[in-house]
Amino acid sequence: MSDTSSRTHVAEEDDPGSQANAQGAPPKRARWWLTGAAVVTLVLSVGVIVTRQDDDGEAKPASAAPAKSVASATGRATAPEDGPPYVSVPTFASTSVRDTAFVADVAQFSTWPSGTEPYGVMSSAPGGSDITEFRAAVIKDAKSVCGALADGTDMEDVPDAVGLPFSDPIDQAGFMVEAVTFYCPDRMAAVTDDVYSKPVPTRQEDDCPTASALEVTASTVAPTGDGVVYTAPYKVKVRNTSSYAVRVQLQQRWFADGYLDDGVWGLFGDAGDDQIVTIDAGDTFAYEGDQNGIYRWNRTEVRVQPREFVFFGCGYRPGPGPGTEDATGE
Incomplete structure (x- = not known):
């Protein structure tokens, strides 16, 4: 049995000067x-x-x-x-x-x-x-x-x-x-x-990013406990390196000796938390929590759930452009 008893999450904005646009995509446009x-x-x-x-x-x-x-x-x-x-x-x-x-x-x-x-x-x-x-x-x-x-x-x-x-x-x-x-x-x-x-x-140019544009890191510290229940504080960061905002669904798994769901992907964060978050271009989603249970938690991993993401506004530029073909008809 396990849960996350406390958690915080914020969106961290990276230094604009460090956001080099490797894809050469234009800034975010209006709807x-x-x-x-x-x-x-x-x-x-x-x-x-x-x-x-x-x-x-x-x-x-x-x-x-x-x-x-x-x-x-x-x-x-x-x-x-x-x-x-x-x-x-x-x-x-x-x-x-x-x-x-x-x-x-x-x-x-x-x-x-x-x-x-x-x-x-x-x-x-x-x-x-x-x-x-x-x-x-x-x-x-x-x-x-x-x-x-x-x-x-x-x-x-x-x-x-x-x-x-x-x-x-x-x-x-x-x-x-x-x-x-x-x-x-x-x-x-x-x-x-x-x-x-x-x-x-x-x-149109196919410039929609893949999940690899989202850099995910997760870390824990040594669990503390009373011999019955153990608590492992952990931190998660998901950085959106792309030029587009993204809506993404996360998954998390825990590792511990004797834990029946050892290494099995499950829900992210605390029970009842939204599993889907929005991260602006160049921003980082940060989350902190405590994993509680009867196991001595070794480590945790977080990932983008396969296929469960969408980048806003990529792959389409409205209006005529260099790719416009000759008009047909009269």
Whole structure:
């Protein structure tokens, strides 16, 4: 029998001067829908949904004014950076790379009003599902959005048709735009009131870090006890060496003579603690605790649980860039 009777954990910020960006990735960017054409795209999408949900017959779509102003540029637009009808959409080296980038982008939904409840693992609150379950859920929902649009479902009816776990119209529209951008860009016109009708492929760089970007250390001191119960203080640090914030699930194991779970990976830290933590780029998550029990604790180890991590915002740069291919169509 064992538990951790006391613990503290803090996030330590490394010296900015020592954070050399080995990957050459740009600084953290704002949430995706606040950059480039995504602003107009989201406004248009929200307008369509809000209009359907509003019981006031006098209400006008929120997209009315933006749609009119951006549509006037259609006749002179010749490239993605010129705006409508062109819009840059990402292409990836493989479906797995695309999935990783998509999950990395929507993992930031923990800042959305209704995003933390349906995808609890991304919330800062204890509990929720594993990160792999979150990954599977958001990919499934994204593909369901595309499937509904392909079947002719009106955009405003898609959230109910596929059962999107969002109650806020902004969340609904944001997720649908993201799903279309990654999984069915040919449906972009359907979610932008036909303003963006010419998706232009933009090759993305696979720069999402692996678990090796997280340096984990754990140390203990000699246990003390009364011959019946022993206490071993320990410290854990997890340093995020990457250029992206990460949501990570940790595991811990203990070693002691006669301990039935000797060397078996189990829960991290104290019983009831959140097993999933967020570590900003370049920061260190630090944790201190005491392991108590009838065994003379020799040592402890901590690791990132296999596949249970997601780096925020990697693998995707919105907007046209050097990888943009020639626009197709008229």
